[in-house]
Amino acid sequence: MISITNLSYYLGSRALYENASLHIKPNQKIGLIGLNGTGKSTLLRIITGEYQIDGGTISKAGDVTIGFLNQDLLSYQTDDSILSVAMQAFERQNKLQARIDELLHEMETNYSDDLVDKLGKAQEEFEALDxxxxQAKAEEILEGLGFSTDDLQKPLRQFSGGWRMRVMLAKLLLQKPSLLMLDEPTNHLDLPSIQWVEKYIQTYEGAVIVVSHDREFLDNVIDVTVEVANAKLNLYSGNYSFYLEEKALRNEIQKGAYENQQAKIRQTERFIERFKAQATKAKQAQSRVKQLARMERIDDVIDEAARVNFKFQFSTQPGRHILHLDNITKHYGPKRILTKADIRLERGDKVALIGANGRGKSTLLRIISGSEPLNEGNRQLGHNVSFSFYAQHQLESLNVEDTLLDELKHANPTKTEGELRGVLGCFLFSNDEVFKKIKVLSGGEKSRVALAKVLLSQANFLLLDEPTNHLDMQSVNILIQALEQYEGTYVVVSHDRYFVSQIANKIWYIEDEQIKEFPGTFDEYEWWMQEKKAAGTSNGSVAKQASNATVSAPAKASSTNGRAGDDERREWQRTLKKLTQQAEESETRIGQLEERKKRLEAELADPATYGDDKLMQARNDEYHRVMKEMNQLQDEWESAMLEVEELEAKLK
Incomplete structure (x- = not known):
């Protein structure tokens, strides 16, 4: 369908592509991946013909049509309704409809055979083109992308950039080009819309090229992965998970070949050095010199799996209770977001706030931060809680004249330049890049700086609104590692399912103007939702009710006169005994872990350990596992002891 052969494209003296080749076949679903700045979006613009190449050829079949969803479409505005904009996809049908209407109007005063014949032909073609x-198709796709029926007649100008992008996507899908190119489509979609687009692409009859950092989206829609690296297009015949496995295998083979070649080079160089001055061996030595010059060198494998080696800390330890939203109500005129909603956040909670756009997720984050006023209810922060808030609009608060180092110094003046360089290194800024000014950074680079500032702030409570937008996969992986190491509490809004599955131990969602909680991981939540739908159960936080059943049982069993009966007291005594035993077991285990922690700290300080990379990594991983288990047990112990106190008070 499209053949790219020996493509070369330069930005100044830098080669984005050099002798790169790719063949796009009909119905292929291609995921285009690579680090930011490697030229993924540039390749899409080269395919459309917007950019002229410096070398090679691009051949297209004569009947190929191309649809391109890119960030430039965000600037398009009109007073036409979003339904009208989407229906611009049907150019011929729209012209025929206008012609039919014109002919019908003429026939009101002139019912000639010629007009009847023209009307018949127009209607026949209109019907053949379905x-x-x-209009029904346009409405179906717009509603699939998250628009309500009432939204369809509203002007495009009224919608935010992300929603306008959805209209542009709907228009492209309705055009059904033979090659559909989507540049970061999930940045502007909520989870239900992402899942809808996945299903649509899976059954799409044309070829698709997707640039995305959402690995689960890629896994679900692509059958070929093309990696942009070293100015080449490297093809892998499978989805993103297959690419990871296959690349690891290729790297292992390349590493072995590189090491073998290096050994041969060293051996040859030793021979040359030893015998070049001996008359009897000089000819052989000269032959080896030529052999080395002709040798095609194998590149060493570059480790792209960046790792966070900086420990993010906070100076003030908060109390057990981080936040309580008590009977809060929030509405904007007639639009109600929350009505007498209640939720608690405890120390160590790692919460992902998920759901469709328009439900109030970002509003809830602002309420938690205190920047959004409530109509009713109370927001109560716990003892010693200090928070830091990351949102896309806060990128504008970066000082554009500051260097990266200066910007991080403002976030945490106590850190040395070496420590700040270490943090910037974690976020893929190295060497002289730390002296770049903020104003020359791309959107993704600014996001990384802003995230680094949040994590450096020493806050013990983080609020993160769509932190993975505009980050490539390597940067997302760094953020995951940073949040795994972070020992505080956070609430994250994200539609990236892989990211959420890695960082959350609780799920919040807004439903029926209430904040609902699922006490488990995202994978567990998805399984629970599927089971719930299959069983036809009513909506609500069933899981939370189940998780609280043991604790709330004594309260529910209280007698109507306010005095505890014998059966009730026996139940309390059994629960008290069980909780006391659990607390003692937790205390014993915490003591064991404390001892192991001390031994690990001694080993990590031993030069013999940090001189051995593998041993250092193993001890470091174990240290984090021990700390994680200790924190979890400490929280369980505190929770058990609070319940013990309550039960002992009742038994007095």
Missing amino acids: GYSV
């Missing part, structure tokens, strides 16, 4: 169902 013109009578185009």
Whole structure:
């Protein structure tokens, strides 16, 4: 369908592509991946013909049509309704409809055979092009992308950039080009819309090229992965998970070949050095010199799996209770977001706030931060809680004249330049890049700086609104590692399912104007939702009710006169005994872990350990596992002891 052969494209003296080749076949679903700045979006613009190449050829079949969803479409505005904009995809049908209407109007005063004949032909072509169902198709796709029926007649100008991008996506999908190119489509979609687009692409009859950092989206829609690296297009015949496995295998083979070649080079160089001055061996030595010059060198494998080696800390330890939103109500005129909603956040909670756009997720984050006023209810922060808030609009608060180092110094003046360089290194800024000014950074680079500032702030409570937008996969992986190491509490809004599955131990979602909680990981939540739908159960936080059943049982069993009966007291005594035993077991285990922690700290300080990379990594991983288990047990012990106190008070 499209053949790219020996493509070369330069930005100044830098080669984005050099002798790169790719063949795009009909119905292929291609995921285009690579680090930011490697030229993924540039390749899409080269395919459309917007950019002229410096070398090679691009051949297209004569009947190829291309649809390109890119960030430039965000600037498009009009007073036309979003339904009208989407229906611009049906150019011929729209012209025929206008012609039919014109002919019908003429026939009101002139019912000639010629007009009847023209009307018949127009209607026949209109019907052949399925013109009578185009509006229904447009409505179906717009509603699939998250628009309500009432939204369809609203002007495009009223919608935010992300929603305008959805209209542009709907228009492209309705055009059904033979090659559909999508540049970061999930940045502007909520989870239900992402899942809808996945299903649509899976059954799409044309070829698709997707640039995305959402690995689960890629796994679900692509059958070929093309990696942009070293100015080449490297093809892997499978989805993103297959690419990871295959690349690891290729790297292992390349590493072995590189090491073998290096050994041969060293051996040859020793021979040359030893015998070049001996008359009897000089000819052989000269032959080896030529052999080395002709040798095609194998590149060493570059480790792209960046790792966070900086420990993010906070100076003030908060109390057990981080936040309580008590009977809060929030509405904007007639639009109600929350009505007498209640939720608690405890120390160590790692919460992902998920759901469709328009439900109030970002509003809830602002309420938690205190920047959004409530109509009713109370927001109560716990003892010693200090928070830091990351949102996309806060990128504008970066000082554009500051260097990266200066910007991080403002976030945490106590850190040395070496420590700040270490943090910037974690976020993929190295060497002289730390002296770049903020104003020359891309959107993704600014996001990384802003995230680094949040994590450096020493806050013990983080609020993160769509932190993975505009980050490539390597940067997302760094953020995951940073949050795994972070020992505080956070609430994250994200539609990236892989990211959420890695960082959350609780799920929040807004439903029926209430904040619902699922006490488990995202994978567990998805399984629970599927089971719930299959069983046809009513909506609500069933899981939370189940998780609280043991604790709330004594309260529910209270007698109507306010005095505890014998059966009730026996139940309390049994629960008290069980909780006391659990607390003692937790205390014993915490003591064991404390001892192990001390031994690990001694080993990590031993030069013999940090001189051995593998041993250092193993001890470091174990140290984090021990700390994680200790924190979890400490929280369980505190929770058990609070319940013990309550039960002992009742038994007095």
